[in-house]
Amino acid sequence: MRRIHYLATLATCCALASAAAFANHPPGDAKASVQPASNGIEFPADYRDWRVISVSHRTDHHSMRAILGNDVAIEAARRGETNPWPDGTILGKVVWKEGVEKDWAAAIAPQEFIHAEFMHKDAKRWAATGGWGYARWVGDGLKPYGKDASFAGECVACHTPVKGRDWVYTTPAVMPTNPAH
Known part of the structure; x- marks a missing residue:
């Protein structure tokens, strides 16, 4: 069976699900209302228009995650150029925190928003942190995480197990494609 990256399918159902999931975050004009991270990274106000690269479920944190990518990330994933x-x-x-879907108890669904975090790849600018700039905003108020730029050390420590994967845990999702298309 021929397989391609999920990203190449651009399935309508996924686009609709993405739009619904991100409809309320951030509220209003993020560029005007969200403070930059302490290392200068600004909140990407257009992230709700990005496409889904993958999803994950952290059983240890009881959380669900949608992993998105900007156009550069999407094209790289489509080409398989991610390491x-x-x-x-x-x-x-x-x-988001996970919870049982109120209208269908067999489904686990996103509940309370926890945070949004972003990794920016620039091998020269962020050489000290493996080529990535890290930023996180917490809670509905999208408060920047960390007291100063040293918070990135926590990110690097967490991502050290995947140093050989360019510091990225996420594997772009793949799905079968109809060979007739």
């Missing part, structure tokens, strides 16, 4: 990811890539992770 290393190219400069200009931005990966976003939107995280």
Whole structure:
């Protein structure tokens, strides 16, 4: 069976699900209302228009995550050029607490918004942190995480197990494609 990256399918159902999931985050004009991270990274106000690269479920944190990519990330994933990811890539992770879907108890669904975090690839600018600039905004108020730029050390420590994957845990999702298309 021929398989391609999920991203190449651009399935309508996924686009609709993405739009619904991100409809309320951030509220209003993020560029005007969300403070930059302490390392200067600004909140990408257009992230709701990005496409889904993958999803994950953290059983240890009881959270669900949608992993998004900007156009550079999407094209790299489609080409399978993710180790290393190219400069200009931005990966976003939107995280919610998990919970049982109220109208269908067999489904686990996103509940309370926890945070949004982004990794910006620029091998020269972020050389000290593996070529990635990290940023996180917490809660409905999208408060920047960390007291100063040293918070990125936590990110690097967490991502060290995947240093050989260009510091990225996410594997772009794949799905079968109809060979007739």
